[in-house]
Amino acid sequence: MHDVMSELPGYVLRRAAAAMTTEIVARFASLGLRLGEASILMLVDANPGISSSALGRALGIQRANMAPIIARLESSGLIKRTAVNGRMHGLALTGHGQEKADAAARVSAEQEAELLARIPRQYRAGFLPALKALLER
Amino acid sequence: MHDVMSELPGYVLRRAAAAMTTEIVARFASLGLRLGEASILMLVDANPGISSSALGRALGIQRANMAPIIARLESSGLIKRTAVNGRMHGLALTGHGQEKADAAARVSAEQEAELLARIPRQYRAGFLPALKALLER
DNA sequence: TATTGTTATACTCTATAACTATA
DNA sequence: TATAGTTATAGAGTATAACAATA
Numbered sequence A, B: 001m002h003d004v005m006s007e008l009p010g011y012v013l014r015r016a017a018a019a020m021t022t023e024i025v026a027r028f029a030s031l032g033l034r035l036g037e038a039s040i041l042m043l044v045d046a047n048p049g050i051s052s053s054a055l056g057r058a059l060g061i062q063r064a065n066m067a068p069i070i071a072r073l074e075s076s077g078l079i080k081r082t083a084v085n086g087r088m089h090g091l092a093l094t095g096h097g098q099e100k101a102d103a104a105a106r107v108s109a110e111q112e113a114e115l116l117a118r119i120p121r122q123y124r125a126g127f128l129p130a131l132k133a134l135l136e137r
Numbered sequence C: 001t002a003t004t005g006t007t008a009t010a011c012t013c014t015a016t017a018a019c020t021a022t023a
Numbered sequence D: 001t002a003t004a005g006t007t008a009t010a011g012a013g014t015a016t017a018a019c020a021a022t023a
Helices: A009-029 A035-046 A052-059 A063-075 A095-118 A121-135 B009-029 B035-046 B052-059 B063-075 B095-118 B121-135
Strands: A079-083 A089-093 B079-083 B089-093
Touching: A009 A035, A009 A095, A009 B009, A009 B095, A009 B121, A035 A052, A035 A063, A035 A079, A035 A089, A035 A095, A052 A063, A052 A089, A063 A079, A089 A095, A095 B009, A095 B121, A121 B009, A121 B095, A121 B121, B009 B035, B009 B095, B035 B052, B035 B063, B035 B079, B035 B089, B035 B095, B052 B063, B052 B089, B063 B079, B089 B095
Parallel strands: none
Antiparallel strands: A079 A089, B079 B089
């Protein structure tokens, strides 16, 4: 097998992200959370009162796709919505939501630590800056 | 906005991969190809006679999901299938498929070059090895 | 005028299970 | 017994368009 793709950074980036995503999805699933839900809980925790739109912009999720996720989190009793004005709702964690957010943060920290540990030591420091550079513009 | 996720390598890995995928998807789409189709054409080009199963293993695509992709490529006249034995089919590019594979390879090379160029020079060499390490088991 | 939130819809990719035919 | 190929189906994520209400 001549694996011509395996030296292409963009291709390997996609495969590595898929592999890591599979792992974190399984970890969040053990908490009864989807990937997007867990991210939202952690971001609401750090930004109480944030709006659904602002969350979506931060996470790269479109408004239209945020609506059902927020609805699910609210009907699960993990977040509550408070009207800020006639069109915006501030989001905050409920008590149960705070527990889930804390659990998600622990699971996330475990995953991130294991991920970094797999990278050869000499490449670790450069990994995040390299990825960040790909996200600019 | 306190963006607590933006320092998490695993999270930024996912976002960066999504951003790069959006770009390469658009480029392949201009050739009338989907991402998986383009990868398959390039891999068949480098491995004439390869089976659908072997392709799937190399690309991380399950057998069940390969079937419709291969069927589409065959009905588009880009690949042809030749029975190797009673249960395996060897895949090869048609003339038109070869042109598409060449075009896909050019587009891929452009994308990969631009991707690398965005990474600060001192982190470039370590980027691929770091990603590869995440794919080992 | 631009933004928020929402509904509806469609597409892609992925995952599983089941089946046959063959090595 | 394990593998190749296929079909069917379900889930998750993502994309666009459109609309009402409000800033």
